[in-house]
Amino acid sequence: MNIVVCIKQTPDSAAKIAVDGGQVTWGDAPLVVNPWDEFAVEEALRTKEKHGGKVTAVCMGVETAREALKTALAMGCDEAILVSDPALKGCDSLGTARVLAGAIRKAGEVDAVFFGRQAIDSDTGLTAGQVARLLGWPALTYVAAIAEWKPAEKAVSVQRMTDEGRQVVESSLPAVISVVKEINEPRYPSFMGIRKASKTTIPVWSLADIGVAADQVGEKGARVGWAEMYAPPARKVVCEMIKGETPEETAAALVDRLIAEKVI
Amino acid sequence: MDFALSPEHEMVRRTVREFAQGELAPLIKEADRKQQPPEAMLPRMAGQGLLGICLPARYGGQGLDYLALGLACEELEAVDTSLRVVMSVHVGLNSLGLLQWASDAQKQAFLVPQARGERIAAFGLTEPGAGSDAAAILSSARREGEEYILNGEKIWMSLATRAHHVLWFARTDPRAADPHDGLSAFLVETDRPGVTRGDLHGKLGVRAGSTGWVHLEEVRVPAANRIGQEGEGFAIAMSCLDNGRYTVAAGAAGLIRAALELSVKYALQRRTFGKEIARHQLIQEKIARMAQQYEIARLLYLRAGWMKNQGLRNTRETSLAKWTATEAAFEAAHQALQIHGAYGYSDEFEAERLLRNARGATIYEGTSEIHTLLQAGYALGYRGDRPLRCELPAHQPGM
Numbered sequence: 001m002n003i004v005v006c007i008k009q010t011p012d013s014a015a016k017i018a019v020d021g022g023q024v025t026w027g028d029a030p031l032v033v034n035p036w037d038e039f040a041v042e043e044a045l046r047t048k049e050k051h052g053g054k055v056t057a058v059c060m061g062v063e064t065a066r067e068a069l070k071t072a073l074a075m076g077c078d079e080a081i082l083v084s085d086p087a088l089k090g091c092d093s094l095g096t097a098r099v100l101a102g103a104i105r106k107a108g109e110v111d112a113v114f115f116g117r118q119a120i121d122s123d124t125g126l127t128a129g130q131v132a133r134l135l136g137w138p139a140l141t142y143v144a145a146i147a148e149w150k151p152a153e154k155a156v157s158v159q160r161m162t163d164e165g166r167q168v169v170e171s172s173l174p175a176v177i178s179v180v181k182e183i184n185e186p187r188y189p190s191f192m193g194i195r196k197a198s199k200t201t202i203p204v205w206s207l208a209d210i211g212v213a214a215d216q217v218g219e220k221g222a223r224v225g226w227a228e229m230y231a232p233p234a235r236k237v238v239c240e241m242i243k244g245e246t247p248e249e250t251a252a253a254l255v256d257r258l259i260a261e262k263v264i
Numbered sequence: 265m266d267f268a269l270s271p272e273h274e275m276v277r278r279t280v281r282e283f284a285q286g287e288l289a290p291l292i293k294e295a296d297r298k299q300q301p302p303e304a305m306l307p308r309m310a311g312q313g314l315l316g317i318c319l320p321a322r323y324g325g326q327g328l329d330y331l332a333l334g335l336a337c338e339e340l341e342a343v344d345t346s347l348r349v350v351m352s353v354h355v356g357l358n359s360l361g362l363l364q365w366a367s368d369a370q371k372q373a374f375l376v377p378q379a380r381g382e383r384i385a386a387f388g389l390t391e392p393g394a395g396s397d398a399a400a401i402l403s404s405a406r407r408e409g410e411e412y413i414l415n416g417e418k419i420w421m422s423l424a425t426r427a428h429h430v431l432w433f434a435r436t437d438p439r440a441a442d443p444h445d446g447l448s449a450f451l452v453e454t455d456r457p458g459v460t461r462g463d464l465h466g467k468l469g470v471r472a473g474s475t476g477w478v479h480l481e482e483v484r485v486p487a488a489n490r491i492g493q494e495g496e497g498f499a500i501a502m503s504c505l506d507n508g509r510y511t512v513a514a515g516a517a518g519l520i521r522a523a524l525e526l527s528v529k530y531a532l533q534r535r536t537f538g539k540e541i542a543r544h545q546l547i548q549e550k551i552a553r554m555a556q557q558y559e560i561a562r563l564l565y566l567r568a569g570w571m572k573n574q575g576l577r578n579t580r581e582t583s584l585a586k587w588t589a590t591e592a593a594f595e596a597a598h599q600a601l602q603i604h605g606a607y608g609y610s611d612e613f614e615a616e617r618l619l620r621n622a623r624g625a626t627i628y629e630g631t632s633e634i635h636t637l638l639q640a641g642y643a644l645g646y647r648g649d650r651p652l653r654c655e656l657p658a659h660q661p662g663m
Contacts, residue, residue, distance in 0.1 A: 030278075067271065074275060188283045189275065191313040191326035198272040 001053035001151055004107055005044040005077065005114040006100050006131070007037040009061050009068035010121040019231045024121075033068045036116025038075075038186035039179045043146065044114045045076045046184065051149055054078040056107055060088065060099045066202055073197035074189030080200065081107070085207045090219030093122070097130030098217055102210030104135060111151070115178040117142060125178075132176035140175055144182040269335075276332045280339040283312050284347065292344040295472035296617055299465050301346065302472065306426060309347070310381025314340075315354055319363060320660070323371055324379035329659035330572035334514035334565050341515030342522040345621035346473030348515035352629070353422040354378065356511040358385035358431045361504035364656045365449070365492045374429055374451055386427035387508070388418035388452075388478060389501050395420075396634050398433075399443040399498060403480070405434035405450060412436075412450060412490065414483045420628070424461050424476030429453055431504070432480070433497050440495070447497030451489045458483035469620030492654070499652060506579050507656065509586040509629045510568050516589035516625055517561035523593070523600035523618050524554040530604055530613075541603070550599040557596055561589035575658025577649050580642045587635030590625035597622040 011017070015029030033041070044055045056079040057072035059065045069080035083103050091099070104110055113135075118125035132139030140158050147157040147168060160167040161180050189197075207214055215221055242257060244250035258264045269277070288309075291302035309315055318333040319325025333355065341348035362375045377383040394400040403416025414434055421430070432452045440446030454461065461478040492500050528551060531542035541547050564585035571578040597618035601608035608615040626632045641647035 067275075070271065070275065074279070188286075188312060189279045191276065191279075191317060191328055191332075192321075194272055194275045194279065195327055197275070198270070 001047060001051050001111040001149070002107075002109055003044045003047060003053060003055045003112050003114065004104050004110050005037070005040050005055060005057050005072070006127075007041065007057055007059050007068055007072055007116075008034040008119045008121075009059065009065040010034040010119055013120055019229050022229045024229065031064055031067065033071045034116055034119045034121075036118055036120065036179075036181070038116070039181055039183055040114035040116045041072050041075050041077065042184045042186040043177075043179055044112075045187070047112070047146070047149065048078075051151055053111070056081060058083065058100060058103050058107070060084070060091070060096055060103075069202050070197040070200075071189055073200055073202075074193035075187055076190070076193055080202045082202050082204045083206075083210065084204050085214075085217075087207055087214040087218045087220075090222060091217055092222040092224040093124045093126040094130055094223050095217035095221045097127050097134055098212055098221070099207070099210065100127065101131050101134035102207075102212040103205060104131070106205065106210050111154075111173050112156070113137075113174070113176045115176065117178050117180050128176055128178035135174075135176065138171040138175045140169060140171055140177045143177050143179050146177075146183075269331075272328075273331055273335060276328060277335045277339060280312075280314070280336045281342075284340050284343040287312075288340075288347055289343045292346070292472050292617075293611075295346070296344070297471075297611070299467070299471045301426075301474045305347070305472075306350065306381075306384060309350060313381070314351065315381035315384075316359070316379030317351075317355065318659075319355075319359055319375065319379040323363070324376040326379075327662070329569075329661075330510070331566065331569040334510065334569040337511045337514035338518035338521070338562070338565075341518035342525075344472055344617070345470045345515065345519065345625070348511060348518070349422050349470060349473045352508050352511040352515070353387055354385045356508040357387035357504045358429070360507040360656060361387075361431055361449075361500060362451075362491065364503055365496075365500050365654045366451075370451070370488070370491065378429070383428040384423055384426050386421055386423045386430045386478075387504060388421055388430045388432040389504075390420050391417060392419050396631055398501060399447065401433060401435060401447065403432065403434040404438070405436050405448060407436070407487070408484075410487050411484045412487060414450065414452065414480045414485060417477060417479045419477045420464070421476055421478055423474050424478050425463050426474050427454055430478060431491065433501050436494050436497070444498040445495050447501070448494045449491040449497045449500045450485055451491060452480065452483065452485055453489075454478070456483050456485065467624070469617075469622070469624050471620070496653070502579070503652060503654075503656065505629060506582050507572075510565065510572065510578075510582045512625055512629050513561065513565040513568065513582065513585035513589045516586075516593040516622070517558060517565055519593040519618055519622055520554060520558040520561055520589070520596040523596035523615070524551070524558055526614055526618070527551055527554060527600045527603045530607075534605075547603060550603055554596045554599065557592035561585070561592055564588055572656060573659040575655065577651075577655070579649050580638070583630065583635050583638045586629065587632055587639065590622070591632055594619070594622040594626060 009031050011026035012030045012032050015026040048055050055077045057077040058081045059069050060083045115128035129139045142161045143158045144161040145159040154173045157170045242254045244253050295302045313326045316325035321327035337348045359378050378385045391401050405412040405414045430452045432450045435446050436448040437446035458481045463476040534541045568578050568582045568585045601615040604615045607613050
């Protein structure tokens with residue numbers, strides 16, 4: 001199977017995010033592969049290990065995003081492609097989806113595209129669905145398990161995570177699949193993989209390479225505008241100690257307080 | 265001069281950090297309380313490739329360099345000393361000793377399975393009556409035809425009850441005029457008849473680690489298990505220590521970093537006299553010293569690792585790194601505990617484990633006193649390093 005996994009480079013989840021002059025900053029916190037995307041990489045690799053083929057990691061980003069792709073290579077991806085272009089600055093999720101869909105089309109005959117459920121920085125969770133729409137492929141979102149690959153029939157059956165439980169869905173291939181963390185336990189990069197990754201040249205595709213017009217992406221192509229950006233005001237926390245003579249009394253007093261606060 | 269780590273080294277560091285924090289850290293507290301190494305520790309470390317990290321790929325290793333070994337040790341000891349000790353013994357003292365001194369046939373037989381993590385290796389130099397005075401060992405080996413017959417006892421051996429092989433130092437020539445010249449090195453498989461072994465308990469620190477003793481009684485090993493030539497044992501032991509000490513130095517840098525990180529976190533939270541304790545200058549002094557000592561320890565071990573990569577003799581530099589870093593680690597742990605106050609004295613917090621773990625490293629792999637004498641000897645011109653018959657090979661990328 002020919003699998004593409006789309007990844008994003010994000011600040012580390014431990015980074016201290018601040019808003020400075022209307023811009024989000026994370027200081028010198030390290031940049032990592034979006035943690036949700038690690039599950040997508042892992043599932044792509046497991047699929048390849050079981051059914052053969054190759055896994056290509058695709059990332060849209062600036063030059064530093066090369067490091068995220070190296071991590072994907074070190075985990076075991078066969079190839080990596082960076083899509084980078086000065087015109088991409090200010091992309092919203094639709095612009096990102098146009099770029100990724102263009103890169104997937106250029107990547108040749110693809111059977112499945114994996115995404116993490118969302119990125120931990122912008123948190124929109126829109127890109128996978130938008131890419132599917134642009135490609136005209138089924139979107140299998142919030143997938144918690146692949147029930148069965150049927151490569152011969154060009155089909156797949158998956159379990160989707162919903163609020164009510166698991167939903168089993170059958171779909172034709174190619175399809176876009178976004179995964180949740182229940183699907184697997186991502187592996188750590190291997191040392192051999194790290195050595196391989198540091199030797200691999202990662203090609204950079206421009207907008208011209210993937211056949212996407214500059215006015216469809218970046219600030220020009222964005223449908224979403226950011227009117228204002230500010231940090232949420234700090235919450236006021238009041239600490240109240242519940243006291244009683246016995247544990248039973250303390251528990252009763254706590255319950256009364258929680259009911260009064262309409263917590264329970 | 266370039267002080268930046270390469271992207272490859274950064275990725276190794278991040279990978280080992282995430283692996284150690286995610287897969288090993290949750291096992292430590294219980295193991296430390298029980299004085300029992302977690303069963304999952306060695307298989308997980310082997311699975312990640314740590315047990316062959318800097319051994320050439322042609323010998324079953326991961327093909328990374330000596331700096332990667334140091335970085336891994338720093339990250340592992342930032343979680344717990346017992347994890348770094350595995351690297352010191354299996355990789356530093358034993359496997360790199362074999363890489364340096366063993367014949368190609370011996371490398372294929374012993375080093376390859378070790379580098380793959382399929383077999384665990386230990387190092388047997390210290391005896392009940394011989395520590396710093398290593399040439400005073402009583403273990404003996406006498407030749408009979410194509411075999412040697414070994415007798416003796418080793419103690420304070422890490423992984424004693426886990427190891428499949430021990431690199432064992434024994435006296436082959438009791439009549440040698442200089443006792444240093446009468447020693448030889450052997451690879452002893454622990455399943456041979458006459459081998460008995462056990463664990464030691466009641467250690468102050470590194471309680472999640474395995475430390476024990478091994479006793480040999482009329483143990484027959486083939487002559488093909490002798491590493492190097494007869495009489496080369498002392499030189500082999502000392503070059504093994506050049507590599508073991510390097511891992512100890514790098515690990516100690518990790519322990520200082522752990523002490524610093526714990527202290528910073530606590531000092532920013534805990535309030536006394538109406539402000540967070542980090543605002544008190546006496547706390548700041550402790551934090552500043554830890555930051556200073558971490559940088560010193562780190563630069564010293566990275567220089568030693570760089571020298572190993574180049575194939576340069578580094579006995580002096582490695583000794584300096586080990587001495588400096590282990591002394592600083594004990595002081596950092598001591599001050600981290602002090603910053604935590606009474607909480608630091610409890611095993612609910614990590615500072616006391618750091619303190620207990622840091623203490624041993626100023627004793628093993630050369631006491632601080634031995635390193636003081638070595639450094640004085642080099643500075644005064646009393647000692648120098650002669651070329652060895654076999655040197656540790658420089659790192660060759662792609663091998």
